[in-house]
Amino acid sequence: MKSHTAERVDGGAVPGLVAAAEQALPQQPNALARARAFAEPLIAGETLETGENTLAHADAVAAILKSMGGSEAMQAASYLVYAGSHLNKPQEVIAKAFGESYAALAVETTKLVAVQRQARDATDTGHDDALSQTENVRKMLLAFSRDLRVVMLRLASRLQTLRHYAATKQPLPPGVAREALNVFAPLANRLGIWQVKWEMEDLAFRFLEPETYKRVARWLDEKRVEREQYVEQLRRELESQLKAQGIPAQVHGRPKHIYSIVKKMRGKSLDFEQVLDVRALRVIVPTVKDCYEALAWVHERFSPILEEFDDYIARPKPNGYQSLHTIVRDLAGRPIEIQIRTQAMHEHAEHGVAAHWAYKEAGHKGYAGISASSDYDTKIAVLRQLLAWERDLSGSVQGLFEDRIYVLTPQASIVELPKGATPVDFAYTVHTSLGHRCRGARVDGAMVPLNTHLANGQTVEIVAAREGGPSRDWLNPELGFLASQRGRAKVRAWFNEQLRHETVARGRELVERLLQREGKTAIKLEDLASQLGFKSAEDLFAVVGKDEFSLRNIEVLLHPQSPMPTEDEVLLLKKSRPSPSKSPKGGVLVVGVDSLMTQLARCCKPAPPDAISGFVTRGKGVSIHRKDCANFRQIAERDPERVIEVEWGRPRKGEDHAVYPVDVAIEAADRQGLLRDISEVFAKEKMNVIGVQTQSVRGTAWMTFTVEVADSQRLGKVLTVVREVSGVRSARRR
DSSP, X not given: OOOOOXXXXXXXXXXXXXXXXXXXXXXXXXXXXXXHHHHHHHHTTOBOTTSOBHHHHHHHHHHHHHHXXXXXXXXXXXXXXXXXXXXXSHHHHHHHHHOHHHHHHXXXXXXXXXXXXXXXXXXXXXXXXXXXXXXXXXXXXXXXXXXXXXXXXXHHHHHHHHHHHHHHTOOOOHHHHHHIIXXXXXXXXXXXXXXXXXXXXXXXXXXXXXXXXXXXXXXXXXXXXXXXXXXXXXXXXXXXXXXXXXXXXXXXEOOOOHHHHHHHHHHHTOOGGGOGGGSEEEEEESSHHHHHHHHXXXXXXXXXXXXXXXXXXXXXXXXXOOOEEEEEEOTTOOEEEEXXXXXXXXXXXXXXXXXXXXXXXXXXXOSSOOOHHHHHHHHHHHHHHHHHHHHHHHSOOOSSSSOEEEEEOTTOOEEEEETTOOHHHHHHHHOHHHHHHEEEEEETTEEEOTTOXXXXXXXXEEEEOSSOOOOGGGGOTTTTOOOOHHHHHXXXXXXXHHHHHHXXXXXXXXHHHHHHHHTOTTSOHHHHHHHTTOSSHHHHHHHHHTTOSOHHHHHHHHSOOOOOOOHHHHHHHOOOOOOTTOOOTTSEEETTSTTOOEEEOTTTOOOTTSOEEEEEOSSSOEEEEETTOHHHHHHHHHOGGXXXXXXXXXXXXXXXXXXXXXXXXXXXXXXXXXXXXXHHHHHHTTOOEEEEEEEEETTXXXXXXXXXXXXXXXXXXXXXXXXXXXXXXXXXEX
16 A cells, blocks of 8 residues: 655754754763664574564664754664663663663663553553543653653654554554554654654554555545645745745645545544645745735635635744644635744744754754753743643643652553552552552562652562551651552541541440340331431441540430429429538439429439529439530520529538449540549549449540539549549540
8 A cells, every 4th residue: 555654854963952852961972883783692682572683773863863863862762762672780880881871761761661551551452441540641642752862763753653553564563553643643743853743643543443544545546646736836836936926935745645635534523535735835035024925826816615724823832833824725726824934933833942942043044053951941942842742742730840640550550649659548549448448569570668759661560468547657658668649648537537447336334234234125217317417327426435425315205294283283392491500412403493302313423513593304303414514505405495494402510421322424545543543543543333344346435434422623624633543645524
């Protein structure tokens, strides 16, 4: 099949871009010959996975770099890249023979080639979808593209690979073709290396859609002679007439590229005959003024299609491209696309933003005299285009100037991580469960500590336990186990969930114990929680376990309050009026109602000088609650008419103060002797302990002490001492 790819990259250069890429490569005498001689014994008898001889491939890559304006130093690097994979210690050997810069370039490029091969293989074997892997390969290439030399070598190598498959008529692996079309060609476009872009696109498209390629090629062949004769006649006529108008112009025919034709057909839903720019001319003039004068004459000479006119001189494209585009019709009505630009604009259009800077700095004298300022400008311009390339294809401006690295799973899926990330970060990025169970890691096959910093292109394999959780050490920033916010958040969430499990387990035990004591084990826990206003039984257990919900509320639900007593019932509750010198039983005076029977509520266990209120019950007199009791607030809101005022009575002269039972909740790290140490505190403070309940869940002890107090304020001072006991985390009155 006849090839219709674009012309090869010859007769023209990208000197500014290459100069920016070459700065780190020292110019050495006979570098090219020495590098080829160094590599030849290692690679002359080897073949790449494409079937191409490795030395022949390196020769071709060097030739492509030369055609792009690369020096001997840059060309020499192409041989060292392929030689490196045949050396046991490539960094050391190449550095000794050629210097550290060459060694670093060879190692980095080899690493990138290996990474892309793994990623491509993973896509072809179904481990990952093509779209996400293309995006990941693009990110990986961008990460390595901080070294512009790597970019140039990879573009040249991929172009040669496509040429090899086309020349040998072998089927091209789909992954290679997709990468060329979706990654390398857009990168070449953004860097302004359009000859590489066009050739890559046509070759990749030829293999991805061979039937479409053949149809377009056949259609072009059918009209080739007629079209070429017409374009040549038109070119001569236009050039001579412009010169007659005093406009010194060079007019050239423009080669058409199959992939660009197909894109236009699909983008605008056109047939072959409707693609307007198959007949195309380019007009190059000295000045911007000449551009507009030439445009005016063309529009006067032909019939312009005004909606197809674009002024990229006044409004340059984002990559700096400038030109006037117009489409006109001849007398026969045939469309002709004409581009009008200056020589400087043409250099930029052909060779990219870097060439534009070199042209500008060299003062129109070629590309030899690149100044230090030009080198800096070129680097900045190229980096901007790399950033734009990433934005074009991923919809994101993040990545180039951020500290990111890209590593691989054993299945060659690419994982993006922050710079400084460790195997633990990697594990949590792959899957939360893998992060929790991470116990070790292999990087490029070698076991490493879990706080090892990962680097671009490494393959990471996690050694995981069947079950288990993270270490608290991972949250210590000084130990360096985690660099990502995501990883730290996952570890914290795991420990919070474990604490919740412990709290829920304690709450469940307390609730179930209460139901057993009340003989209500047949009640469904979910129904009980719903009646108490909770979404689930687990939510109920959680607040009970944290002592934020009194079990008395459950008792009240199990034994509903009796209706409001009648007046007769209130009278029956009254006892004989006591003398002023006497206090009622229980040390409580009911304000406004003489001598009602009282009892201290078990849910909040009030004691002087707590603020208290009374609630009239049936058959049990007045129940005395602390005013801040959650249970009291609930029943008082439901039946406010039952609430009555009460106050603490005063003991008679010569009598001891009454004592009241109070519950104290303590949480502590469980240890031997803990119960004894806390009990000793109460004994030393002369506070009688009348009951103790303890429970231990996963190393945490939960204790409830019932102590007798005459003054609840003194209890606060005692709890301060309890909190000082070793292991005690909290101690508070319930």
